[in-house]
Structures are given as C-alpha cells and as structure tokens.
Amino acid sequence: MSPLSKLFNHARRYRKHAVLASVYSALNKFFDVLPEILIGVAVDVVVSKQDSFLAKIGIADTQSQLIWLGILTVLIWGGESLFQYLYSVAWRDLAQNLQHDLRKEAYAHVQRLELGWFENRSSGNLLSILNDDINQMERFLNTGANMILQIVCSSILISIVFFVIAPGIAVIALLPVPLILYGTFWFQRRLAPRYADVREAAGRIGGRLNNNLFGIATIKSYTAEDFEAAHVDEASRAYVTTNAAAIRLSSAITPVIRMAVLAGFVVTLVYGGYLALHGQIAVGSYSVLVYLTQRLLWPFTGLAEIADLYQRSMASIDRVLGLIQTPLAIPYEGERLPRELVKGAVRLEQVDFSYDGAQPALTGVDLDIAPGQTIGFVGSTGSGKSTLIKLLLRFYTPKSGRILLDGHDISALDLQDLRRAVGYVAQEPFLTDGTIADNIAYGAPSASRADVEAAARSAEAHEFIARLPLGYDTPVGERGQKLSGGQRQRIALARAILKSPPILVLDEATSAVDNETEAAIQRSLARVSRGRTTLVIAHRLSTVRQADIIHVLEHGRIVESGKHDALLDRGGIYAGLWRLQTGELDTAGAT
Template sequence: MNALSRLFAYARDYRRDALLASVYSVANKFFDILPEVLIGVAVDVVVNKQASFLARFGIKDTFDQLVWLGVLTVLIWGGESLFQFLYEVKWRNLAQSLQHRLRLDAYRHVQQLPLGYFENKSTGNLMSILNDDINQMERFLNGGANSILQVTSSSVLVSIVFFVLAPQLAWLALAPVPVILFGTFWFQQKLAPRYAAVRESAGVINGRLNNNLLGLATIKAFTAEEFEAEHIREASERYRTTNARAIRLAAAITPVIRMAILAGFVTTLVYGGWLTTHGELGVGSYSVLVYLTQRLLWPFTGLAEIADLYQRSMASIDRVLNVLNVPIAIAYEGERLVEAPRGALAFERVNFGYGGTPTLHDIDLAVPAGQTVAFVGSTGSGKSTLIKLLLRFYHADSGVIRLDGRDITTLHLSDLRRAIGYVSQDVFLTDGSVADNIAYGQPNAPRAAVEAAARAAEAHEFITRLPQGYDTPIGERGQKLSGGQRQRLALARAILKDPAILVLDEATSAVDNETEAAIQRSLAHVSAGRTTLVIAHRLSTIRHAHTIHVLEQGRVVESGTHESLLTAGGVYAGLWRLQTGELDAAELTAM
C-alpha cells in the first residue's frame, strides 16, 4: 500500500471533510474556466451581432447581449471567489485537524512502546518524525491536494469544451496531456527514494542537534565546540548533498512539461487559425480555444512543484505511519487492582537479556510486604534491570514476577505502575513550577498534600527560599535547581503518590553528603511499613535494610543483613572494606 492510500485509511473519520473540500475545489475550477468562454461569446457578439450565439436565446439587441454578459461575469467571478474561500478554509482546517490528530496518535503510540524500541533509535530522528514529517503532510493538504484536483478537473472540463467546439482540433491540442502526465509520474517514481533519503538525513541532523544541546555543558568543559561543529557540518553536508540530488531531478520536470505545452499551444494557434480562416471554425470559438489551451496546459507547469511537494509529503507520511504501525509489545490491558496492593514481591527463576546478551540468570528471591530490600553489585550486574522488569519496561525472557501472588503480566499496566513510586538517579522534571513537578501525574492533588510531601522529602525549606516558593518555574529539565534539589523533588513526587512499593534506583549516588543525609532521614520515615527496593553503590545508605542481595554477572551470589554479610566475609564484605578504606595494601594490589 502506498503512502497516500495509507493516509486515506488512517484518516477515514475525515472523509466527509475531504469530500466537501474536493467538491469546493472542482466547483472553483469550473467557475474559473468560464471567463475564457465568456470572452469567446463576447467576440461572437461583437462580430456577429444579431446573429450571435446569445441571440438564439431571444436577446437580439447587441447592447442587451453585452449587459447580460456583464451580469454573467459578475455571477461567475462571485462563484469563483466563494468556492475559493470555501475550499481554502476546508482544506486548511482539514490539514490542521489531521496534523493535530496524527501527532497526538503518534506520540501516544511512542509512549506505549517498550524501552527496547528506543535502544537503537535516535531521539532526534523521532522528534523529526513527530514534528517535521507531520508538518510536511500539513503543507501537502494545505495546497498540494487542491492543486492536483484543480489540474485534473480543468483538464476534464477544457477537454469537454474542445470536443464540443472543434473535435477535429481537440485530438491534436490535447495530445501533449498524456505525455505530460506520464512524464510527471515517471519523475515521481524517481523522486520517491531520493526524498526518503532526505527525510532520513534530516532526522540525523535533528539527532545531532538534540544530543549536543543537552550536553552543551560537557562540550564547553572539554572545549569541544569545533569538534562538535564539524560533526554538525558533516551531517548538514549529507543533508545538502542528498537534497541536491532530489532538486536536480525535480528541477527537470518543468522544462520538459513546458515543451509539451508549447506543442499543444502552437497546434491550437496554427491549425485552429487555419480552420477559422477557412470558415470551419467560428471566430468566437477560435478565441475560446486559444485561451482555453493556455488555461488547460499552462497549469501543468505547476505539476513540478506539486510532484515535489507530493513526494516530500509521502516520504514523511510513510515515516510517521511506520511508527504508528510498530506493534505495542507490552499490552496495557489486564486485571484491574480493585484494592491497594500490600506490596509483597516474588521473582521466580527470572531470566532476561538485552538483544540476545544474557543479563539476569535464574533470579529467585522474595520481598515480603513492608520490608526494605537492597540490591548491590558492580556496574552491569543486573540491579537496575530487575527494577525495569518489575515496572514492565521489558518482558522477562522466562520466569515470573509476582505482586501479592499475582503474575504482573496479567495486571493492568497502569494499575501496576501506579502501585510503584520510582525515583531514579537521572531525574526527569518538566518545564513547570515546583508544585507542578511534585504533583506530576496527579494534577488535582491539593496544595496541602504537595507541601506535606515536600516536607517529608526535606525539600520544603529550600523551596520556600525560591523567589516564588512552590510556584517558582524551574526551567527545562529543572536546570535552575541543583542536583540535590532535583533529587528531593523527585522523592517528594514519589511520596505524594503514596505507593505500595517505593523504588530508589541509585537515588543518592549523585548528591552531596548533606543531601544524602536528608534523603536518608526522609526514607527512614517514608519506608516504614512500605515495601522499599533500594539500588545503591554507597553501602552506607542501605545498612539498615531488612535484606541485602548482592548481584554479580546477573546472579544473586549473597543475601542477608548488613551484619551477616560482613561476618560471611564474601563479596559484600570486600565492597564494604573498599568503601570504608579498610582494605590493606595486599588486598588493593589483588584487586
């Protein structure tokens, strides 16, 4: 199925609007052609007077005939103007409505795709699809669709006039039309892959720019401005070169069409004139045909621009609809949680790998409701992967994860995630106020509850010192706040949610000692009686956990309390001595 057919299938709810817009476009072109016919009638009136075409309708006086021509002209121009207004309003509103719906549908769909989809996808390229490509479709509906309809309808209407007035001339004058259409479609086929490459190149540039703008501080710190500018230059050069290939082909369309138009016009001018001088064609009819030949054929020069716009739009539409067609691997539907869960978790022989690379092996452990359980281990040992499986960002390759005895894959995904408060090391904050970010996901939360959550996270004090307190805008991704302040807002957000399970994924690894101490005090209060999962590199932060699980290469190698693991003298004890500086020289050398 080609891109246009896919778009029609997607936009079935807008078919009535598209039909009305098409009717208005065709009606406008009908009235647009009639003035040329009136010119021929006027010439006929002046030349033949009482024997003119209008005289057949009982209007014998020449002046009366001219008055009637004036009235008809006003009506025709009025009709043309009315339908132009109607089709422009209809097509533009249709473009805006479809653009709005397509962007929202695509974005909602992207949000529901598993994280694995994004591992090999450029964020900038996705932004290009959700923004630039959808805008290309809007531009096509704003003007291109109407142009195609009007060229087609004018061809049909003018052809009818030709065959009525001079059938012997019509075949010769209209002979270039099939050639023009064939050439246009041939060029379109050649343009399609070139514009697909152009859109891909545009996505690469967006990806580069997005990545660099987010990492501008690092670029400056390493004086890598010229290095990154060269990367942008290379990406932009690829875009320019790819576009140039398409431009060269698109630019060739108009000259080819112009030559075909010239052949048709000259045929009408010369052969039609010969027929008129020999009395086989009336002067008025000759005038009509000369004007209509230009009116018929000249708009075909616009086919170059239309074909260019069409192929750009179809390449973009394909990219957007391809995203919409990506299957949602993790379904949201499932059993609803009628009551708040207790928070008991069980991982039963869970195995998982990224792209075929094993990450977790036979994870078998239980987390009683209301207890604090910590996961420690070296980078890449699988700690964060466990949390991602619990949140169903990914599906386990085998095994089962249970919440209060129920397989989490059978639960409604929204209910599962509402039961979990997640605080990660990489805090996501919106470009809103402090209060907006604490109440994120719960926009109707009362201000008193927001402030109570901030107090529990020990964030209230610094918030009140901000220029507008809880109403202070914090900038994109919270850039106006320090790392510790952002972390406390994230914790307050999780506290306001009041989840059955609280997950802290290295939430204190990037904060100072004072902030860490404040967060620890908050957690001691918040985690009481609540199932809490903590992933930590700083072992001092999880000393009081009910159970600590040590992971190495995707396996649980040790489990116990802080004291029991130290007594065992295994991996955990070695990590503790390393962090507290108790390793002797021989142990450091061995490591």
C-alpha cells in the same frame, strides 16, 4: 497501497471533510473556466452582432447582450471567489485537524512502546517524524491536494468545451496530455526513494543536534565546539547531497512539460487560426480555443511543484504511519489490580534476562520480598541491580521465569495498574518544564497545595523550596536545570511520596548527591518506608545499612543476602565493598 491511500484509510473520520473540500475545489474550477468562454462570447458579440450566439438564444439587442455579459461576469467571478474561500478554509481545516490528530496519535503510541525500542533509535529522528514529517504532510494537504484536483477538473471541463466547439482541434490539442501525465508519473517513481533518503538524512541531523544540545555543558567543558560543529557540518552536507539528487530530478520535470504544452498550444494557434480564416469556426470560438488551450495545458507546468511536494509528503506520511503501526511488544491491557488492593509482596522465580540476546544481565534470580520490607540491592556496575527494577516495572520482559506481585504474574496485569502501584525515583530524575509544585504533583494532578507541601516536608525539600523567591511556584526550567542535583532528587522523592504507592523504588538516588542530601534522603526513607515495600538500589552502602535484607549481585546473580552486620561478619563481597567505601581498606594497607 499508496501512502496517500494509507493516510485516508487511517483517517476515516475525515473522509466527509475531504469530499466536501474536493467539491469546493471542483466548483471553483468550474467558475474559473467560464471567464475565458465569456471572452469568446464577447468577441462573438462585437464581430457578429445580431448573428451572435446570444442573439440566437433570444437576446437580439447588442447593448442588452453586453449588459448580460457584464452581469454574468460579476456572477461568475463572485462564484469563483466564494468557492475559493470555501475550499481554502476546508483544505486548511482538514490539514490542521489531521496533523493534530496524527501527531497526538503518534506521540501516544510512542509512549506505549517498550523501553528497549528506544535504545535502538535516535531521539532526534523521532522528533523529526513527530514534528517535521507531520508538518510536511500538512503542507501537501494545504496546497497540493487542491492543485491536483483543479488540474483534473479543468482538464475535463476544457476538454468538453473543445469537443463541442472543434472536435478536430480538441484531439490534436489534447495529444500532449497523456505524454505529460506519463512523464510526471515516470519522474514520481524515481523521486520516491530519493525523498525517503532525504527524510532519513533530515532525521540524522535532528539526532545530532538533539544529542549536542543535551550535552552542551560537556562540549563546552572539553572545548569540543569545533569537533561537534564538524559533526553537524558532516550531517548537514550529507542532507544537502541527498536532497540535491532529488532536486536535480524534480527540476527536470518542468522543462519537459513546457515542451509538450508548447506543442499543444502551437497546434491550436495555427490550425485553429486556419479554420477561422476559412470560416469553418467562428472568430469567437477561435478566441475561446486559444485562451482555453493555455488554461488547459499551462497548469500542467505546475505538476513539477506538485510532484515534488507530493513525493516529499508521501515519504513523510510513510514514516509517520510506520511509527504509528509499530507493534507493541509489551501490551498495556490485562488483569486489573487497583492500587488500593496491592499489599506489596514481590516474588521472582528463576528470572533470566539479556539486553542483546547474548550477554546475560540476570541469570536464575530467585527472590521473595514480603509486604512492608525494605530491601537493599548492591553490587558493582553492570551486576544487574537496575535491571531487576526495570523488569518489575515491565520496561522489559524476562527471557524466562516470572515476576509476581501479590501472587499475580505481572505479565498478565494491566500495565497502568502495575506502574501506579510503584513509586520510582531514578538516579537522574526527570522534571517537567513547570513549577516545583507541578513536578511534585506530577503523579497526582488532583493533589492540593497542602498535600504537595506535606510530601515536600517528608522528603526534606520544604526548607530549600521556601527559600526560593517564588517558593512552590518557582519554575524549574527544562529538565530541572535551574535546580541542583540534590534539589532535583528531593523533589523526585517528594513526587513519589505524594503518589503514595504500595511499593517505593529508589534506583541509586543518592549516588550523585552530597553528604547532606544523602542524609536527608536517608531520614526521609526511614519515615516513608514504614508500611510499604521499599526497594533501594545503592552504590553508597550507607544508604541501605538499615534495610531488612541486603542482596549483593554479581554478574547477574544474587551471591550474598542478609542484614548489614551479618554480611560484614561473613567477610565476603559486601564486606569488601564496605571497607573500600569507609576507608578501612586503606587503613589496613597502611598498617
């Protein structure tokens, strides 16, 4: 199935719109062809007078014939203009609506894809598909589809006129058409893979630019502007080289078609003139044939532009539909579990997981968390702490074993219900480009301003928010760049508090903040953890010191568990980490 067929098969709801737009295009072309026929009729009136075609159908007076020609000309041009307006609006409306629906559908599908899918793909390439590729499809529907239809319609209409007036000339004049079509399709088949490569090259440029813009502060701090500019230059040159190969091939179409058009036109001009001179066809008919030959064959020179636009669009449509049709590894639908019924009991049974299928991230993890407990997870980088949380949120699926929430296997739960039950505060929280109030109410859009402020007070964020010129209406900027790291963390915590989830997760939320912010988060945590299951991943052990149970992970296994004091008394890994962080190890070494 061709990409265009896939597109219209995918967008069934727009078939009536496409048919109506096509009818308008055909009617416009019908009226567009008629003026050339009128020119022939006018010549016939001037040359033949009372023996003209119009005289034979009952309009004998030459003056009346000219008046009727004028009236018909106005009507024909009016009809052509009307249907040009209608097809222009219809095709553009179709293009706009279809690109809107495709972009919305593609983005909605991307949001449902599992986290692991994103780790192997460039965000810049995804942006290229969601934006540029869909726009490329829109450009084709705006102009290319109408141009193809009008060439087909004009070919049919003019061929009918040719065969009515001079069948012999028609056969000879139309001989180049099959050659033109065959040549066009021959070029198209060779253009398709080239334009697929062009779209991939464009995606790589987008990925490089997107990556650099996100890391602009690092680039500046390391004075790596020239280094990164060279990378962009390399990606851009690759795009230019790839595109040049396609351009060279597409540019060859027009000269080939021109030669075929010339052959048809010369035949009509010479052979038709010969027939007119010898009285075998009327002078007016000869005039019509000369004009119509040009009208028939000359539009075929536009096939080069159409073929180029078509192949670029088909390459884009393939990428967009390929994205939409990417299967979901983690289904969203499942057993319903409303948030208000969740108690917060979590159990892991012999959970194994690996990101790459080779190196284990978790091995044989057994864990039982009672509702309302505050549980701390500590360990070195790569020990598996954050992986536990990602599995609980079903960003990934365990290789073996299972995770239960209140006795329900989370793999069978509705994914939205599961995630609504969890308030998640990441190490680097995401803030949307809105106001502070918008970000706090992100998970609860119906919350009142009083609810937003209460959540901010619980997160000890109200004081710094009140000092801002616009208070809760202060814009945070893209990704919250107008705020400090500690301020972003407190807003993220307020957002989780306002969501009021049965389970609260803090994934190293204090690892990159100052002591004052850490103390504020700890005070907030002591308040908001009451009555809900709270899971805290921490590098700073002071954050989990008051936890009901602390689990120490090493190489994907839980190697120690217990309260803070008990773990210190044991003198194991946790005790070593505590001494390292508090400076006791240095003191002991000095003595």
